[in-house]
Amino acid sequence: MKIDYLKSFYYTARCKSISKASETLHISQPGLSKQLQKLEEDFEATLFERSNKGVILTKIGKKVFDYAESILQLEKNLYNEIEKMKNKEEQLNIAACQNFGSFYFASKIHKFEKDYSNLQIKINTYNSSKVLNKVLNHDYTLGILVGMENCDHLFFEKDCQNCPYIDKIDFFEDQLVLCASQNFDRDLITTDEIEDLSIIIRENDSSAYNLINDFLNKNNINIDDLNLSFISNSVNITKQAVINGDSLAFLPKSAVTVELARNVLKIIDIDCDFKELLHFKYSIIKRKDYQLNDEEEKFKNFILSV
Secondary structure, three states, X not given: XXXXXXXXXXXXXXXXXXXXXXXXXXXXXXXXXHHHHHHHHHHOOOOEEEEOXXXXXXXXXXXXXXXXXXXXXXXXXXXXXXXXXXXXXXXXXXXXXXXXXXXXXXXXXXXXXXXXXXXXXEEEEEOHXXXXXXXXXXXXXXXXXXXXXXXXXXXXXOOOOOOXXXXXXXXXXXXXXXXXXXXXXXXXXXXXXXXXOEEEEOOOOOHHHHHHHHHHHHOOOOHHHOEEEEEOOOHHHHHHHHHHOXXXXXXXXXXXXXXXXXXXXXXXXXXXXXXXXXXXXXXXXXXXXXXXXHHHHHHHHHHHHO
16 A cells, blocks of 8 residues: 555545545546555455545545544654654644643743753643544644543543553642632522523533533533523633623633632632532543653653642
8 A cells, every 4th residue: 555545545535526636636637546546456445436526435435534644644743753853853742731731831831941941842732632632643742631531432431541542640630610700799609590690611522511511410400501601612711701701610720820819700609519520630641652752751750740
C-alpha cells in the first residue's frame, strides 16, 4: 500500500468527488482513478460506490477512511518531529483542558519556564474529550484533562481506570461552584429555585456539562428544564457574563479565585444533596506505548508537584 494512494483515497472521500479531489491534489482524473483502483486491488475490496452524483464510501471504505486519517496525521507529525530535530528545537507541546490550562496552570507555569528557560513551551486548550483524542491520535504526547467519562466510544471502559491505551495520573482536586455577581441578593438557594434562575452552561460534550448533569439528575432536576441564558465553551466569556449580568454559572473554583478575592463574584450555596458530584480531579495522561523524553518527564514531575 502506497501512502500516496491512501492520500488520494482520503481526499476523494472528503471531497465526495473524483474531479474535485483531482483538483485538490493537482493530479489528472484518470491518474487519480488509477490510484484508487490500485488501492482497491490491494485491499481486495470495493471502497467507493460510484454514481453520477459522486462517490460514497462503502462499509469497508469507511473503516479505511478512519485509519487513513490517523495514518496521514502520523505522517505529518513524523515530518514535523524530524524538522524540529534538524533545527535542534527544544519544544514542549501540551494539550490541556480549558479550565486548567487557562487559569490555574497559567498562574504556575512561569516557575517551570524559569527553571527551564531553554525550553519553548506551547499549551493549547480544548475540552477534555478532545484532549484525549489528540493524545490518542499522536497530536500530543502529554495531555491534562478532567476524567474520561464521556470518551467511552474510544474502545475502552467507561471508568477508564484500567485503560489499555492511556496512562492516567490524578494530581489536582477541584470542584464546580455556582457563581453569581455581587449584585445577586442571595447566598443560599434551594434546588427548587435553580430552574427559575438564568443559567449559563458549558457545551454538552464537555466534562463540566456531564458533572452538572449528573448532579442535577440526582436532585431530580432535568438539565433541559433549566432557564438557559446561553451555552459557552469559554470560561472567560462565562465569567464576564456573570459579573456584568444577572445570570449564574457553575464554574471551577480554581478558575474564579481572582474574581472571588476581588469581590466581583461570589459563590452561591445550594441546599441539596450529592454536592460531592461537583468535585473532580485533573489528570495528566500519555499513551501507554510512548516513552517520555527528559523534558516531558521533568514537566510531568512538575505537574505532579503543583
